[in-house]
Amino acid sequence: MVNKTVPKSSGSVNHPKITAKDLHIWFGKTHVLKAVNLEIGCNEILSIIGPANSGKTTFLRTLNRLNELEANFKISGSIELDNQNIFNIDVESLRKKLGMVFALPTPLPLSIFDNVAYGPKIHSIKDKNKLRKIAEDCLKEAYLWDEVKDRLGESAYKLSGGQQQRLCIARTLAVKPEVLLFDEPCSGLDPISTAKVEEAMLKLKENYTIVLVTNNVKQAARVSDKTAFFLMGELVEMDETNKIFTAPRHKKTEDYILGRFG
């Protein structure tokens, strides 16, 4: 499926899709993110690595404004999507543009088909044939179609963990997002399922901008174009993935990548 909603930034690969400027976030009195500045280019995969409590997931959930659901959430600084402040975009259409895949597989208690169709139905696609077409395209894009095409009416909970996670990817794709946010998508999966999800991600890069939060440093090295290292709520450094992994500028980055802490 070619996603037509992705603006192919007039040839330039470095056109920033998402820009965060001087971003601070607090939950109550806890200062979770401190002065984060970063740019994410169109059609690239950015990995965010870092130990627990470094603010990776918080950053991700700020992009699609899920953090706002917390009562004591506070933010300063700005985040722009295609040069537009995300807080000026209506929250429902923003979340439609920034699809999210959660850490654990989270199928809704519906059939496989209805899981994928849930998103398009929100955005008032009612036609049965259209929904069927979307479901097929998205399941193919998530490398799941062949495994489920004969059992679309079954409960999503009958699938294995890895299949469920790919179903969640398909469900996210079904609302035609421009950016995909992956929050440790393989933390609950075995190596083979992980490989399949990674394969899907590399393919998805052609049409989407991807932000991948991961605890698995090797996964970042395998799939991403750029890597950002977060530590204690600060962005320590961000660069091309091969530079980060061969010649990191900061000692802490090197230590973390080599597994000396974290």
Place this chain on the structure above:
Amino acid sequence: MKRNPQRTEKIAFFILLLSALLVVMLVGLIIFIIIEKGIGALSWQFLTDIPRQGMRAGGIFPAIIGTIYLVTGAIIFALPLGVLAAVYLSEYSKDNFLTRMIKLAIVNLAGVPSVVYGLFGLALFVIFFKLGVSIISGSLTLGIMILPIIIATSRESLESVPYIFREVSFSLGASKWHTIRHVVLPNAIPGILTGTILGLSRAAGETAPILFTVAAFYLPRLPKSIFDQVMALPYHLYVISTQVPNVEEKIRFGTAFVLLILVLLMNLVAIIIRYQFRKKKRW
């Protein structure tokens, strides 16, 4: 005497078992006595005829119909209101002074004696709103009485729907109401129905709330509209047990038996619906 842990264990087990059995026996005994003494009164005529000879003969049809009307009315009023209030409290409201007051009020509402509801219904619906002693007054009074039960159980079942389902729905661009309507509520229905069952049984069996608001002492015909009075089984039972001399025992117990069966039947409907929804539950 030395402590023997095995013997202590055995004694504890015996006491626990005895308590459990005692409960079952009490319920069994009630049902047994009612059936044993009342079964003789049951007949087609008893179920479908109006009371005759000062309620000493004939049937209890108007009272059966009256109870069905009242319970249905109470549920029609209390279920939507209770569920919507529960949705507000568990999904929308923030934890502040106002919502804490609302929650406290609901808890207190559950503890109000039923005769107080009866007086309240008399003052508000019968007199103030000029609805008169009528089915609508009685239904509203019973509805208010079962409101706290429905709100409490609905809130509990809404809150038992995993939070991540809501986040998934939001992350796909769904609004809050869409999420509640399509993800949260469908998965909370079994719990809400449990509350409905509890409320329904309570509404069917109470005498005090309908005493001043709807129940007719003796009205050997069916109600003409919801603004009419009506007989009701619990009140009828009270009347023939204490107010009318020389009523045969089997008629009294027969009436109690019919009330019991009616409540069970109405519960059964809710239980079947709940079973259908539980089958679909998939997490």
